[in-house]
Amino acid sequence: MKKILALILALCMVFALAACGDSKAPAEEPAEKPAEDAVETEAPAEDAEAAEEPAEASFSVAMITDYGDITDQSFNQTTYEACKEYCEANDIKFSYYKPAGDTTADRVAMVEKAVDEDYNVIVMPGYAFAGTVVEVQDEYPEVSFIALDVSEWDIEDCFYNHDNEGNRTELIDAENEPHVASNVYSAVYQEELCGYMAGYAAVKLGYEHLGFLGGMAVPAVIRYGYGFVQGADAAAAELGTDVTVEYVYGNQFSGDADITAYMDNWYQTLGVEVVFACGGGIYTSAAEAAAKVDGKVIGVDVDQAGIIDGGYGEGMTVTSAMKGLAATVKHMLSEVAAGNFANYGGKVESLGLVSGDDASLNYVQLPAETTQWGEGFTQDDYNALVKAMFDGTITVSSDITAMPEVTAITVNELGNIK
Secondary structure (H helix, E strand, C coil), rough: CCHHHHHHHHHHHHHHCCCCCCCHHHHHHHHHHHHHHHHHHHHHHHHHHHHHEEEEEEHHHEEECCCCCCCCCCHHHHHHHHHHHHHHHHHCCEEEEECCCCCCCHHHHHHHHHHHHHEEEEEEEEEHHHHHHHHHCCCCCCCCCECCCCCHHHHHHEEEEEEECCCEEEEECCCCCCCCCCCEEEEECCHHHHHHHHHHHHHHCCCCCEEEEEECCCCCHHHHHHHHHHHHHHHHHHHCCCCEEEEEEEECCCCCHHHHHHHHHHHHHHHCCCEECCCCCCHHHHHHHHHHHCCCEEEEEECHHHHHHHHHCCCCEEEEEEECCHHHHHHHHHHHHHCCHCCCCCCCEEEECCCCCCHHHHHHECCCCCCCEEEEEEEHHHHHHHHHHCCCCCCCCCCCCCCCCCCCEEEEEEECCC
């Protein structure tokens, strides 16, 4: 009997030990589960990254040209190349659209086409897009519009009817007050500043008979011209020299035989030495005329030394009054990519000088590499000029209601060629 009880007791102990051994296995399973859970928690992180990738590439960019094309060596070309370069570098879909004509309806039609083709960031260069902005900003609230050189006044003006003299009358829609929607950002530039730099440089470099050939008398072109006059006047006052500026508008943004003939008279008969050709392709007429007498030209908007010197004569371009179109485009597209467009939407921003120490950072400037620096005006002189303008020692008027008053030069206002 004792043997039987001992046997039963031994068996119970074996089962008890076996039970304890089984209990350890489930105890180890939870110890592995956090590792499995950790792997699972990484999946949402991967999903988040996957979700963020489209966020960076969740936009596509379209550019609409104004009345020109992407080979105009000015606004359209610079904007196109900046968009293309940024989008190619960041693997973003990009295309451009050229309107069939030079009307707001034509430009709006291209915006509609771009939106239909799933472009949701649209870049529009030039004041001519003011009416387009008004037409499309509320129609397409999901699209971000980046405008260049479209002023708040330009946009506001398009909300009104006008009389025969161009004066505003009543609102086109009494319930639609002038506004810049939150999906619109426009950059305008202080052209009077780089115009001033160009005029100042020309006189300091020894030119005494200058010409200003504007395209159409729109605000941006006028600011360039009036800045040019102010800069020339300041330099002439410092030097004590007699300087004359011939001042005219071609009333178009392209050169032709009539405007070239007018420039021939300036260079060959009046003795004009250098012409600031300001307005799209109108520079061609100034350059054609200059080439006949070894005359000089000042470029505009971008560094035009390459196209002018390359097409009409080496050394023709004294300098160019530039604004930072490409820098603006790339900056704004990078802000869209970063999800920061809301910080800019609804604003029209005036861009000019942002540094007195590094001229290359400014949105208005002369090109350091191609300006024909000389003893009268060195690059150090230019840097000193920029610093003085930045800190307010030199002030430049942006008023375009009338030709600036001058004290040391003669300005011959000649109206329009055509």
